[in-house]
Amino acid sequence: MFGFLTHRLPEDFFQGACDVHCHVLPGVDDGFPSSEKSLQALKAMEDLGFEKMILTPHFMKEYAGNDRESIEARFEAFKAEAAKVSGMELRLAAEYMLDARFVEHFRQGFLALDNDRHVLCETSYMMYEPQATEMVYEIMLEGFQPVIAHPERYEYASRENYTRWKDKRYKFQLNWLSLAGAYGKLALAKAHFLLEEGFYDYIGTDMHNLDNFMRHLNAIRLSGKDMDRVAELLENNKSLFR
Numbered sequence: 001m002f003g004f005l006t007h008r009l010p011e012d013f014f015q016g017a018c019d020v021h022c023h024v025l026p027g028v029d030d031g032f033p034s035s036e037k038s039l040q041a042l043k044a045m046e047d048l049g050f051e052k053m054i055l056t057p058h059f060m061k062e063y064a065g066n067d068r069e070s071i072e073a074r075f076e077a078f079k080a081e082a083a084k085v086s087g088m089e090l091r092l093a094a095e096y097m098l099d100a101r102f103v104e105h106f107r108q109g110f111l112a113l114d115n116d117r118h119v120l121c122e123t124s125y126m127m128y129e130p131q132a133t134e135m136v137y138e139i140m141l142e143g144f145q146p147v148i149a150h151p152e153r154y155e156y157a158s159r160e161n162y163t164r165w166k167d168k169r170y171k172f173q174l175n176w177l178s179l180a181g182a183y184g185k186l187a188l189a190k191a192h193f194l195l196e197e198g199f200y201d202y203i204g205t206d207m208h209n210l211d212n213f214m215r216h217l218n219a220i221r222l223s224g225k226d227m228d229r230v231a232e233l234l235e236n237n238k239s240l241f242r
C-alpha cells in the first residue's frame with residue numbers, strides 16, 4: 001500500500017560494513033590525489049560504520065605506470081601510514097579495464113578481491129567491445145570469477161547483454177551513487193531495474209572524491225524493498241573480505 005514511500009538510509013546502515021570498490025589509494029589514478037585526503041576518507045568511512053575497505057586502483061592503458069609491483073609497494077606504504085590514524089582494515093585489489101593491456105595485467109597475476117579469485121572488471125562506458133566479452137570469458141576459463149563493476153553505467157548495454165552476462169555467471173557490482181542519479185537518468189533507471197530483477201551480487205562506493213561521495217550518498221532515497229535488497233548486497237560484500 002505504501003510502496004511509493006522512500007526513505008533515507010538509516011544512520012546505522014553501514015555498521016560493520018565492507019567496501020569492495022574505491023579509488024582511495026592515493027596518487028595512482030583519477031581518485032584520491034594525496035595521502036592526506038585518503039586518510040580523511042578513511043576516517044569519514046569509519047564514522048559511517050565501515051570496518052573494511054578493499055582498495056581497487058585502475059589498471060588500464062591510461063595509467064601505464066600501474067603494474068602489480070609498483071601498486072603493491074604503494075599500498076604497503078599507505079597501509080602503514082593509515083594504521084597510525086585509523087582502525088580500518090585495508091586490502092589491495094584492482095579494477096581492470098578490459099582493454100589492450102588486460103592480457104599483460106593477467107600475466108602479472110591479478111590482484112583479486114579475495115582468495116577465491118574474484119576479479120573486478122570494467123568495460124568502456126560508451127562502446128560495446130566484443131573482445132571485452134571474450135577476455136572475461138578467457139579469465140573464467142583460467143579459474144577466475146569476473147565481477148562486472150557498475151554494469152548500470154554501460155550505456156550500450158541492453159537487457160539482452162545483462163542477461164547473457166548473468167547466464168555466463170559473471171557477478172555484478174552496483175555503485176551506490178548510481179542510486180543517487182549521480183551518473184544520469186539512464187544509469188539510475190538501469191540500477192533500479194537490475195536491483196529489482198536480482199542481478200546484483202555486491203555494492204561498492206567507487207569513491208574517487210569524499211565530498212562528492214557524501215553529498216550523493218545523502219541524497220539517496222529508497223523504497224523499503226530496495227533498502228532490503230541493498231542491505232543484502234552489503235552483507236554479500238563481507239564474504240569477499242573475511
Ligand SMILES: [Fe+2]
Pocket residue numbers: 021022023095149206
Ligand atoms: Fe572504479
